[in-house]
Each structure stands twice: as C-alpha cells, then as structure tokens.
Amino acid sequence: MKHIAVVIAFITSILGLSFGWEKYPANPVIDLGEEGSWNDVHVSDPAVIFDGEVYHMWFAGDNGSQRGIGYARSVDGVHWEMYPGNPVLTDGIGDVWDGEWVSQPTVVRHGDLYHMWYTGYNGEHTRIGYAVSADGIHWSKSSANPVLDLGPAGSWDSEGVSNPTVIVKDELFHMWYAGYDGVKVRIGYAISSDGIHWNKHSSNPVLEPGPDGEWDDAGVSCPSVIYAGEAYRMWYAGYDGDNLRIGYATSGDGITWSKRSYNPVLDLGPAGSWDGSGVSGPSVVLNGVTYHMWYTGYDGARSRIGYAFHEVPGDTSGDGTISAYDAGLILQFVVGLIEEFPADRIGAPEGVRAWPSYAVAIPRLSAKPGGRIRVPLYIEDATGLYAGGFRLRYDPSVLKAVEATPSSLLNGSLWRVNLEMLGEIRFAFATPTPLRGGGKLLEITFEVTPDAEGLASPVTIIAVNLNNSVPVRIENGLITVSPSVTRLLPNYPNPFNPETWIPFKLAEKAHVTIRIYDLSGRLVRTLDLGEREAGVYLSKDKAAFWDGRDMSGRRVASGVYFCRLQAGDQTDLRPITVLK
Template identity: 25%
Template sequence: MIAQALLVSSLIASTPTFVVRPGDGQVARILMADAPGAHIYDLSGRRIRSSLGVGAAGDLLWKGLDDRERPVPAGVYLAVGASSPAPQDADFWTRCAPDPAIDLGAPGCFDEADIWGACVLDHNDTLKVWYTGFDGLPYGPTRIGFTYSTDQGATWARSCEPALSEGSIGSFDGGGVAAPYVIEDDAGALILFYGGFDGAVSQIGRAISADGGRSFERSPPLPIFSGQTSWSNLTLFKSVDLRDGDYTMWFVGLKDSTEVPWKVGRAISPDGIFWSTSPSTPVFTGSDPWEDFGTPSLDVEWRDDEWLMWYAATDDSTLRIGNAHSADGIDWFRNPANPLLDVGEEGDWDGRDVAEPAVLYAGAERILYHAGRDTALVGRVGCKTQPATSVSGSPPRGPAAVRLLPATPNPFNPRTTIRVEIDVEGDARLAVFDVAGRQVRVLHEGRLRSGTHSFVWDGRGRSGLPVASGIYLTVLEARGAREVRRIVLLK
C-alpha cells in the first residue's frame, strides 16, 4: 500500500466525481453537503467553473460550461466545495496589503485604463516596480511606469508621467513600449531591457537610468535583439541576468503574432548589447495541460546554486503561474505541484488571469509580485507571500529529481501513454493503482537512464484482463522521490 496513493484516493473518494456529456441540454446535478460556492475542476487540478448555482433541493447545478460559457469536453470532473481543499498541491499564499499593490493610475495619467507586467527590484532599501501602463485611448501606445515603496510595500509613490514613453514615428518602438525588466549592472547603473513594437513587429531595446529608475534614456544601438531564430520571429517578454560579467537572457518567442504556443529561448551577451542565441532551439515549451498555449512571461534567477524560473502559462483560457529549475539554464525540470498560483475568486482583481511573476525574498518569506486581470480584462499588479521553505514554492532539487508527465490521452480508451522524466540514471518503478490503493499493473521496474521515457497502459490488469472504467492512479517512484497522477478509463 502506498501512502501517497491513499492520500490521493482519499481526496477522490471524498470528492463528488461525475461524467459530463455537454450539448445534450441536461443539467448535471451533483449531490454534496458543502454546496454553496463550490467549484468544478478537471483531473489535472485546473479550475473549470467557479461558484456553481444551488438548486431547490440543495444540490449543485451545472450545464457543462466553463467560466467563459463554453462547453467543456466530455469527461470526468470533480466538484469541490468552498471549504474543501482544491485538487492541487500548491501551498497557501497570503495576499499582501494593499491588494492590489498597484492600482490604476489617476484620470488623465498614462496608466488610467490598464496596468500589466511587474518587474521588482529591492534597490538601496527601496522596493522599486516598473510596469506597463495604458491610457485606454483608441490606438494609444503603451508606456512604462515606475512606482516605489520605502516601507516594504505598505504604501507606494508614483508619478503621472511614464519612466519611458514610445519612440519616434518610424522607430522600432514607435508603436509603444512594454514588458520592462530592470537589472543593476556591475557599475551600479540601472539598465532597462524592454519590448518595443512598431505596429507589426516586436523587438527588445535597452535604456539606462541616471535617477534611480524614475526615468530612462535609450542606449543605442537599437534594437538590441530581434528574436530572429529558426523558430521565432517576434519577441517581447524577457528575463535578464548578469553573472560574472556575462549576460544571459531568456526570451519568449513566436514565429508570428498568430502562432501558439509561445516558447522560451536563451541568448547570451558579453555586454548586454550584442546577443547570440544558444542553443538555436527553444529551451522551454509547454507540456502540461495548463501550458498548452505556451509561456508568455517569465522571471529567472540564480538561487541555491541553480537557475529558478517562475513563469506564467496558459491553456487559452486562463493564465496561471508555476516554476521550474535548471542546472545550466537550458534543461528545465518543472515543479510537480504546478501551477503554484491560480487565479483569485470571481470578482477579485486577479479573478481572470495571473501572470508576469517577479519573486523577492525577505528573511523566511517568499514574496511573489505578479500582474492580474479581472473578468473585464483590466490589469493591475499585486503580491502574495508564503514561507520561503514551502515545498510547492521550490521545485525538487538535487540528483534525484524525477517527473511524471500527464498521460495522453486522458481520459482514454483503450490505451494511454505515460511519460517519465528523470535527470539521473537509477532505479525506478511505475505502476497503476485503483482509487482504493490496490495495485493494478506494474508498467516498469528497474533501471532507467536519464531523459524522457514513454510507457503504454492498455487498460488491462496484471492478469491480462481488461479493467473496469473509472479513475486510476499512476505512481512513479525513483531514488526516493514519488509522484502521482490521475488517469481516467472511459469505455
């Protein structure tokens, strides 16, 4: 009997589970004692529908539509009450005060209609944030704003004037500037890397501040990086790190403005001006269901002798935040608890999306600044905190990192493929259990080389006979680590 399998099966057993067949006009009735405010989740832990209505008999009513009133695919879903734990492993985050930290600007300011992006720097005992602002005027440009706090985020001071405005007509950033990322160079100067666009193409520029980040002057030659690779023609969002005199940039690239998913590339530079991509292929692409449409924003830092990436990803419905770690900045291992930060409740300023992560550490506390959007798609910037030692906040580290990837397809009939990632060769065991914790089938037991491996389960038990439809658990154990995922057999 495997303890973690029992924990997961306990959650499933205590959570109403049902099959939805959208499009037949039927209303799904889910009997549960904790009805008010319940949510619907899919089997990956993604919230599909918020705050279900309650029928006259006290049961829940759902027509198989998501929060955007679109029919969901046929399959198995979970109804989780307001006081029940969501089906995910992310640790609890506490909202900062004020919430949001950075609201819309005053009427007449460049940021009165929308705020997006959050680059945060703890600089000279002052918290400094740069962000993208929009005044709401038709075809108006976006500009980069600046705000700061001298009391650890309790109050913020800001100007109605941007720190950087759009460039001149015909320049690479004449249509607007966005996605700021600021670092302090070895001489103590604040360097701004930003996205600029001319109405058709987005590229990256560079500017320098002489007043502590309140304003920036462009530093030619411009642009410094076009994102032109074999797999990308456009780039806007980026994260830049300076270590031992060398610059490394992780950038989000697209082949064209209509292509998805967004992918992450890596570039290096001796001076922050002239860049070369290395390697030529993307270093990070979406693989989990919540990442189907890619990774549009990220923040990478060197911490505890490795690279830690906080990133936002989307399934074409909602942006959420997760993280991954890497020894070399090229090969990345995701946190198995991803996504770590979900959207807020309906009506919250971040009830639609959370993105643009930027992480600071204050003693034993982790502070995650991020952008958020409400259901009206208006953006603001806020922050959340959790203990820096949180398991879900830091991916598994060291030589025993393993990962159990989502099965495809899921739900399935008659077979599904289960993929395993392991970064160090060693013994591994992959098995299928039912929700009662009974072993159904062993798919692998023995040595596995480092890399990605695929295993197929044909829906049969160890006797060779087909098993019944239902929820099953895939359990991976390797070098002291264990991961569990749910799969559904539908016949």
C-alpha cells in the same frame, strides 16, 4: 524525537509538496491612475529589484492611446510611492521599431548603472530594446536598438520577441524572453557580455507549452528568473486558450527546465475579483527566506498589479531554499556538531572528509512486458555525504514505479521517497554521521506496461543535490522492454518483387540466422545476421533483408517460400510470396 519528526517532515516536504503562494489580502497594491492620467486603463508587467533597503518597481501603464513605463518605490513591497513625473520611458517618435508603445520592462542594477530591457512595438512586430540610467528615472535608449530582433522567417520567434527577464551571473547578462511564431508563444534564452550584443541559444526554445489539455498548452511567456540555491528558478505565465496563470520551473543550467507537477503555483482569484480572469507577468525577488512576487491581475476589462509571498520553511542553511541539506543540519544540531542556525556548512567529525565531487549512475537494463524490474541507483563513493536529494524521470507509458528500497549504505539515515508523481521519483536522505564507501544507494522496482514490447524508457536523473550541491557526475539509465517470445513477423512487402524485409523479435540475446526454403524443402538462401540483442527488429535498418536471389545470385521464381528463423535454440517458420 521532536527534532527527528521535524527532519522527517522536512525531507517529506522537499519531495514535492508545494509551499503555496499567499496573496496579499489588500490587493491590488498598484491600482489604475486617476481618470485622464497616463495609466488610467491598465497597469501591468511589474519589474522589481531590492537594494537592501528599498524595493524599486518599473511597470507598464496604459491610457488607451499610449503605453509607457513608469516607476515607483516602496519600503515594504506593498505600499508604493509613485514617481510624479511618470512615465519614465515612452515610445519612440515616428516610424521606428518602438513607435507604437513600450512595455514589459526588466531591470538590473550592475556597476553604477540601472540597466533596462523592454518590449517595443511598431504596429507589426514586438522587439526588445535596451536603456541605461544612473538613477532609475532618467533613461537613455541604446542607439543599437533593438538589441534582440526577430528570428529567421518560419522560426519559433520569427513574428515577435518580448517579455525579457535578465539576470547577471559570472559577469554575463542572461536573458530569457518570449518568442512568437504566429501561432504559439514559447520561451527562449540568450546571453551577452555587454547587454547589447546577444547570442540566442541553439537549443531555443528552452521552455515549451504543455501537452494538450494542460493549463499551459496554448503558450508560455512572461518569464521571471532568479538564481538561488544552486539553481535557476523561473516563474512564467501559461495560457490555456482562455486564461493566464503562473507556473514554476527549475533548471541547473538555465537551458534545460523542469516544470513543477503541481503547476500552476498562482491561480486565478475568485470570479468577479480583480484577478479573476488572469494572473501573469510575475516579478520575483528573494529577500532572506521569503520569495516576494508582484504580478499582473486581470478582471476581464482592466489590469492591475498585485503582491504575493512565499516563505521557505526550514531554511537552516540560510540560502533561501529548503533541501535535504537543511535536514542534515538539524540532525547535526541534535547530536551537537553545530550549535546555532543558520549554519552555512555541516560539521564533519575529525578524520572524515567529503569528496569535492561525486558520481552517480543508473544502468541500462532489459525488462519483459507485464513483468517487474529492479533498477539500482549507484554512487561511486559516498564518503563524507550527510544529505542528498534526487529527482528521477521516466516514461510512464512504459514503466510505473511501485517501490523504492534504500540500500545498507543508508543504514542509520532518515530517508523518504515519493513515487506518487506521474513519471517522476523523488528521493532524499539525511544522516547525522557521514556515509562511508560506495555502491548501491537505492533500488527502485518498476512494473512494465504489458503492451510496451519493443519500447524503451530512459531513467534520467534530472536533478541531484549532494551536501548542498557539490558537483556530481551523472550517468543515466535506459530500460528496454524486450519481447516475451522469439518470433518471425510478417515480411514487407508481401507479395514482393524483387526484394523484401523480414522483421523478427528476440526474447533473449542470440546468434540469428534466417534460412529460406522452397516448397520442396530445398534451401534457397541463408541470411546470417550474427549476434543480436533481445528486442524488436522491425524497421528496414534492423530487419533482415532478402533481395530475392538464391545462393548463386539468380533471381528466384514466383511462388511461395518459407522463412525459418533460428535464434539460439528458438525457431519459427513463416511463408512469404514472390510475385513477378
């Protein structure tokens, strides 16, 4: 039973509990240089890589008149040895794109070279440059610099590009960077085959500031991205107009990002401390099952570099993440299908094979204001599944999740669901024996907001992990809130001449006809709208249109007329006025 309790705790943890970052108690790990040195005013913006034995850091140093990039190395990430010839990269000479300063490096080791992208400033705009080195100390700037330039006038990155972070995946360079439009900073994405020629993504920016009142509503910047556990993971700086803090987001493709609801993940230090006025510029490295972060701390006058760490608990698969798959591994251990950890795959009983991909779907449904609706999550065929985790998102102004019930397909499984996150549902399961067959996996009960008539909420699967991220085809759902009654709505304009639009709402799907009568009861015009789904037909492209003519095509006289709606066996009557 102890093992089962551990599994339940694991499943609970992946549904939204943040395993917090622990700051190193002896921070900062890199302090200001001696008075008169190249970095005696600020040290900031670390970029760290690990080669299996040594941590290498490139960082920005500032003495009040010049800013450059220095280098240090460490065997433990805490005690750093400075290169005596710092800085290793300085600003350009003369009136050039990086003639004022260079800062904010990111470095990757690829092939036989170190590759650095960095921010350069010419006194007016920031741009991103590129340099290479055989030893990480002696750098050669590219003649093609800047390799990432400003966007078109008026665009989101027209006034500055900076803060690059780069990873290599599938033999391509992937960059996330900050763009500035003169008002706010946002994060964009670009891709390159050589590190020099970059294609900005058409969906930019890929990470926006938060809504008003949030901790990052004034801007997002300083991304640090790694790829681990079949996901892109970004730590970034968020600004609220007063202070910078560090948040976390994940993505399946590096383009569509989901911020964590418990952000920020690294907050300010105590008032008056070395990082009491701001934390930003993260650089994150995953080593084993521990995430290591070096970051910029600001005390209101000076910047220094600190260290924090975050250990991933329960990582039985050894992939650096915790998921429902790890819970499944523990269950397999309990029943004797595997014998030690880390285990890279779940053992399957003879004769049971997992599919190479799975398909999940949420249907499109209709609900009533103030009522409840049950929304199923289907899986086409779950055969071979041992573990799974889902994140679903919906519009909390339309719906509220109140209950979730697993189907008989999960009989004998351990499962947990989290409905406490605004607009988001998290669900995970694990089982010692594989699932068989398909159908309904889970049913979620939503309460519908009473004033949501005519609105709709997507129910979107924003993340899914089945058997440690086998491919999954997703069909998302939509809940449309249909009216509780069938009724004509006020036409517009009214009075009118010569034409008007007649809106209406339907409680049920019906054949819709609108007939117009004069005061004597004589039929003037019939508008046959055909079959219409339940909903509100308010806009000009949905409402009924009357051009003010009778059935013979003649303009009708001024006066009061009556519209009669016929929708199935439901009727409604409303006066309208023609005024010439």
